[in-house]
Amino acid sequence: xxxxxxAAGQRPPYLMAVAVFVVLCVVNAIxxxxxxxxxxxxxxxxxxxxxxxxxxxxxxxxxxxxxDLSAGAIVSLVNVAVVSIIDGMGGTGPSIALGLATGxxxxxxxxxxxxxxxAVLRFQPIVTTFATGIVFAGVALWILPEAGKQVPPxxxxxxxxxxxxxxxxxxxxxxxxxxxxxxxxxxxxHALRATGGNMQAAYQTGVPVGAVRIGAYTISGLFxxxxxxxxxxxxxxxxxxxxxxxxxxxxxxxxxGGTALKGCVGGVTGSILGAFILGLIxxxxxxxxxxxxxxxxxxxxxxxxxxxxxxVMARGRQG
Amino acid sequence: xxxxxxxxxxxxxxxxxxLAGAQFTLEPGEVHALIGSNGCGKSTLCKIIAGxxxxxxxxxxxxxxxxxxxxxxxxxxxxIGVFYQDLSLIPEMTVAENIFLGREPRAPSGLVNRVALRExxxxxxxxxxxxxxAGVSADARVAELSADxxxxxxxxxxxxxxxRVVIFDEATAALDRNQVAALFERIRxxxxxxxxxxxxxxxxxxxxxxxxxxxxMRNGATVLTSPxxxxxxxxxxxAMVGDAVAAHARRRRHAPGAAVALQATGLSAAKLEDVSxxxxxxxxxxxxxxxxxxxxxxxxxxxxxxPLRRGTVQVDGQxxxxxxPRAVMRRSxxxxxxxxxxxxxxxxxxxxxxLVISLLARDRRWTVARxxxxxxxxxxxxxxxxxxxxxxxxxxxxSGGNQQKVVIGRWLATRPGVLLLDDPTKGIDIQTKxxxxxxxxxxxxxxxxxxxxxxxxxxxxxxxxxVLVFNGGRVVAELSGEQRTRFALYQAAYAAARPAAAA
Numbered sequence: 001x002x003x004x005x006x007a008a009g010q011r012p013p014y015l016m017a018v019a020v021f022v023v024l025c026v027v028n029a030i031x032x033x034x035x036x037x038x039x040x041x042x043x044x045x046x047x048x049x050x051x052x053x054x055x056x057x058x059x060x061x062x063x064x065x066x067x068d069l070s071a072g073a074i075v076s077l078v079n080v081a082v083v084s085i086i087d088g089m090g091g092t093g094p095s096i097a098l099g100l101a102t103g104x105x106x107x108x109x110x111x112x113x114x115x116x117x118x119a120v121l122r123f124q125p126i127v128t129t130f131a132t133g134i135v136f137a138g139v140a141l142w143i144l145p146e147a148g149k150q151v152p153p154x155x156x157x158x159x160x161x162x163x164x165x166x167x168x169x170x171x172x173x174x175x176x177x178x179x180x181x182x183x184x185x186x187x188x189x190h191a192l193r194a195t196g197g198n199m200q201a202a203y204q205t206g207v208p209v210g211a212v213r214i215g216a217y218t219i220s221g222l223f224x225x226x227x228x229x230x231x232x233x234x235x236x237x238x239x240x241x242x243x244x245x246x247x248x249x250x251x252x253x254x255x256x257g258g259t260a261l262k263g264c265v266g267g268v269t270g271s272i273l274g275a276f277i278l279g280l281i282x283x284x285x286x287x288x289x290x291x292x293x294x295x296x297x298x299x300x301x302x303x304x305x306x307x308x309x310x311x312v313m314a315r316g317r318q319g
Numbered sequence: 320x321x322x323x324x325x326x327x328x329x330x331x332x333x334x335x336x337x338l339a340g341a342q343f344t345l346e347p348g349e350v351h352a353l354i355g356s357n358g359c360g361k362s363t364l365c366k367i368i369a370g371x372x373x374x375x376x377x378x379x380x381x382x383x384x385x386x387x388x389x390x391x392x393x394x395x396x397x398x399i400g401v402f403y404q405d406l407s408l409i410p411e412m413t414v415a416e417n418i419f420l421g422r423e424p425r426a427p428s429g430l431v432n433r434v435a436l437r438e439x440x441x442x443x444x445x446x447x448x449x450x451x452x453a454g455v456s457a458d459a460r461v462a463e464l465s466a467d468x469x470x471x472x473x474x475x476x477x478x479x480x481x482x483r484v485v486i487f488d489e490a491t492a493a494l495d496r497n498q499v500a501a502l503f504e505r506i507r508x509x510x511x512x513x514x515x516x517x518x519x520x521x522x523x524x525x526x527x528x529x530x531x532x533x534x535x536m537r538n539g540a541t542v543l544t545s546p547x548x549x550x551x552x553x554x555x556x557x558a559m560v561g562d563a564v565a566a567h568a569r570r571r572r573h574a575p576g577a578a579v580a581l582q583a584t585g586l587s588a589a590k591l592e593d594v595s596x597x598x599x600x601x602x603x604x605x606x607x608x609x610x611x612x613x614x615x616x617x618x619x620x621x622x623x624x625x626p627l628r629r630g631t632v633q634v635d636g637q638x639x640x641x642x643x644p645r646a647v648m649r650r651s652x653x654x655x656x657x658x659x660x661x662x663x664x665x666x667x668x669x670x671x672x673x674l675v676i677s678l679l680a681r682d683r684r685w686t687v688a689r690x691x692x693x694x695x696x697x698x699x700x701x702x703x704x705x706x707x708x709x710x711x712x713x714x715x716x717x718s719g720g721n722q723q724k725v726v727i728g729r730w731l732a733t734r735p736g737v738l739l740l741d742d743p744t745k746g747i748d749i750q751t752k753x754x755x756x757x758x759x760x761x762x763x764x765x766x767x768x769x770x771x772x773x774x775x776x777x778x779x780x781x782x783x784x785x786v787l788v789f790n791g792g793r794v795v796a797e798l799s800g801e802q803r804t805r806f807a808l809y810q811a812a813y814a815a816a817r818p819a820a821a822a
Contacts, residue, residue, distance in 0.1 A: 185430040197409035206392035264411040
């Protein structure tokens with residue numbers, strides 16, 4: 001059944017992302033001969049994981065033709081909240097558990113709040129989540145005005161470690177993929193795509209579009225919280241500004257992965273590839289030893305090229 | 320006991336009464352045809368039964384028990400299925416996903432059972448396999464299907480829910496004869512199972528072919544319910560017309576010149592089939608018929624906003640080429656959309672900007688010479704009797720009628736030769752309507768030609784010199800002179816030959 005939807009000459013929307021991903025891997029491997037070593041690959045996954053997680057959550061919101069511009073702020077908020085709780089309670093075992101649980105709960109509440117504003121109060125999604133994002137980021141700054149505090153070594157050692165030889169970060173990635181595979185088979189996923197594809201028709205069919213949109217925002221909030229936790233493990237400290245850039249890069253990853261901003265078309269597979277692409281572009285630029293002042297320019301041009309390729313392929317699909 | 324009973328149903332939208340105490344009963348095992356002119360309330364009644372609109376007053380009984388639906392979801396759960404005229408399909412999803420949206424077969428785990436979904440979709444498609452045509456499979460995206468295929472998939476979607484009460488709202492509009500026959504076969508199968516069907520159609524043939532009983536609505540009330548064998552076409556049309564004879568005593572007369580201002584030959588587009596006509600100088604040509612039979616599409620096509628498949632348009636004897644709104648504007652053709660909120664006013668912008676936008680677009684101005692333009696638009700403001708506090712005020716501060724005057728005014732300022740009006744008086748007050756009629760008369764006397772579509776049949780018959788009656792994208796009749804009566808209009812609107820099966 002993996003080939004479902006590929007029949008009748010249909011290409012998956014993430015085909016372009018696969019091509020770009022392969023090209024970037026080859027280029028990266030040439031520039032950095034150790035690229036394919038297990039340890040290097042795992043450290044790449046660790047570096048990309050926060051963006052991957054935010055992009056996965058963002059995908060569900062975008063499939064419903066909404067957008068979550070507060071995801072990065074949720075990452076920051078969860079990051080500083082978790083570090084503050086663990087640090088404030090002395091770094092004991094229970095404090096770590098409480099910190100992680102609070103972090104996830106925070107993500108859930110933020111996502112629910114976004115969803116309620118958009119689906120119940122009918123606020124416009126872009127502006128609403130832009131505004132809630134400012135609120136979340138403001139709360140993060142209030143909790144921890146500047147980067148600092150520490151978590152006990154157990155936390156970052158566990159994050160950097162491995163279970164049965166599999167690095168923790170890879171396990172988290174596999175967990176996210178498993179979630180996506182599971183979610184993709186739920187009736188909710190059909191309702192989600194229907195909502196994004198034609199909200200009026202979905203409503204007339206009896207799809208609870210409000211609940212579906214709230215659900216998507218909640219998933220996005222939870223994945224942003226997971227990204228916040230991953231950053232706790234990665235940096236071992238709190239930073240109220242750490243998530244800011246993740247919002248738009250997650251949207252970029254989703255679009256690079258072939259998910260349409262108008263909803264319905266696309267999926268998590270593409271978004272994960274899209275996040276890898278964005279990460280690999282940074283790698284390539286780093287290992288190509290480009291002068292610093294060129295990096296932004298080159299990065300932007302590569303992203304534009306990848307997007308253009310997706311557009312060309314989409315036109316081919318229609319014609 | 321009736322399966323469905325509606326009594327004393329009232330509904331008001333703003334100041335407009337859509338339903339004024341409608342009665343309707345539906346027996347198990349019957350097909351009940353529901354007909355009436357535009358705005359008679361049949362769609363509103365169906366939307367209330369479908370849970371999409373809440374009634375202001377009245378009772379709805381299902382199996383003798385009073386029900387009140389909070390939304391389509393609750394109505395569907397109660398066994399009511401609706402074929403929506405505008406369809407309820409998701410273009411980017413597959414046929415299988417659409418047919419079973421919200422009712423996907425599930426595995427014991429609660430996840431969608433994709434194998435079962437496919438099989439169920441194949442089984443559903445098999446019901447209409449002979450008439451579905453090529454390219455329809457469980458895995459095909461709906462976006463790739465043709466209009467008739469989409470209608471059949473919508474029908475299968477409705478049937479797959481196994482509803483006890485089915486509302487078919489113009490379910491046959493895009494279908495050929497064989498497809499209609501296949502759909503009727505399914506409907507007869509429903510009857511045999513004791514299900515009940517409400518059948519809305521714009522073809523009188525179908526009323527008599529599939530209906531067991533027929534109800535006619537007029538002005539928000541049910542005026543006639545009869546077994547199909549005890550009535551005739553003329554009796555039904557008479558019921559639709561009512562006794563509101565000569566409500567508009569002063570039928571307008573213009574004196575069209577001999578010159579042809581606009582000529583359309585064999586126009587075919589997405590929802591238009593082979594439409595031809597001539598519009599003379601100083602003439603008002605009306606477009607009538609039931610809602611959505613191609614009238615608005617024709618106006619958009621004439622304005623170059625709808626791609627033509629075939630056919631040519633000539634303005635003042637010269638073909639329109641290139642084709643597109645900007646090119647058409649330059650040939651002195653103006654268009655007022657029927658969707659004022661979306662395509663008419665720029666709500667938060669000043670009245671001034673709303674009045675000069677067409678001039679600026681036509682003349683490709685880069686700068687706005689405010690004082691000069693205020694001089695240009697002043698006479699039109701006066702002619703239209705436009706009331707406002709300041710030209711700088713947002714157009715959204717005006718009443719609906721005055722907003723419409725602004726939209727019309729922006730086109731009058733371009734001094735058009737041909738004016739295309741799509742339902743310009745919808746939702747505006749009587750005084751404003753009178754102002755607009757007076758403006759139209761004045762324009763005609765100056766040699767301007769007008770193509771008018773109106774959903775108000777009385778207005779159409781009173782204002783237009785000739786009326787083209789549309790059905791299914793075709794012109795099925797032309798009414799002029801003394802033929803311009805409601806009776807003739809409804810008779811023509813409901814009578815149409817159906818195209819044979821496509822080759």
